[in-house]
Amino acid sequence: MQHVALLAFDKEKCKPFFDGLTDFFYEHHHSEAQNATGYEALLYKVHRPYDDAMLDMIDEWMGLPKRNWRDETTREVKLAMYAIRYPDTLLLDSFTENARSDIRRLSAYLHFTQHTYAIWDEDSRKGLSKLGIEIPATEVADPFVYGAYVSAIELLKDVAPFTCFLEHDVPRQRLFQAALAAYGRS
Numbered sequence: 373m374q375h376v377a378l379l380a381f382d383k384e385k386c387k388p389f390f391d392g393l394t395d396f397f398y399e400h401h402h403s404e405a406q407n408a409t410g411y412e413a414l415l416y417k418v419h420r421p422y423d424d425a426m427l428d429m430i431d432e433w434m435g436l437p438k439r440n441w442r443d444e445t446t447r448e449v450k451l452a453m454y455a456i457r458y459p460d461t462l463l464l465d466s467f468t469e470n471a472r473s474d475i476r477r478l479s480a481y482l483h484f485t486q487h488t489y490a491i492w493d494e495d496s497r498k499g500l501s502k503l504g505i506e507i508p509a510t511e512v513a514d515p516f517v518y519g520a521y522v523s524a525i526e527l528l529k530d531v532a533p534f535t536c537f538l539e540h541d542v543p544r545q546r547l548f549q550a551a552l553a554a555y556g557r558s
Contacts, residue, residue, distance in 0.1 A: 396551035458488040461519035472513040490549040499556030
């Protein structure tokens with residue numbers, strides 16, 4: 373699936389997205405719902421060694437309900453945050469069912485612990501679709517679907533004109549993911 377989506381990539385189809393990337397980013401990232409100040413502060417509050425309070429801060433910023441996980445599941449996820457290396461997502465396949473149950477939550481944990489993984493967002497997925505990159509919808513942390521999503525955003529970063537790399541305090545994954553979310557809604 374990942375290879376098919378990336379082989380069908382049409383850089384010309386991306387021109388409207390690249391031309392408006394800065395505006396798309398600001399529209400999404402600096403919206404009231406996204407709490408840009410809280411996001412940027414959280415980038416520095418989450419650090420090794422990871423603890424439950426840090427995961428709680430990420431959940432709160434994401435607007436997610438409290439984790440209903442056993443201690444073993446939380447430990448499993450925290451240990452994985454140490455072990456996983458960008459852009460690999462296959463470790464997600466070894467998670468227990470409860471840990472894999474929420475792709476948004478896990479992708480946010482990966483993003484804030486590593487700053488290189490993109491946060492899973494349905495609007496961002498729709499933005500990729502508008503660019504001709506089809507990523508299936510999912511609620512669970514499927515390593516192949518999430519891996520395709522991460523790779524597609526990485527591809528956009530690789531082919532983007534230099535004008536798309538504005539000076540900002542956010543990681544480039546966030547820059548493109550946030551812009552894709554606004555683009556997906558437009």
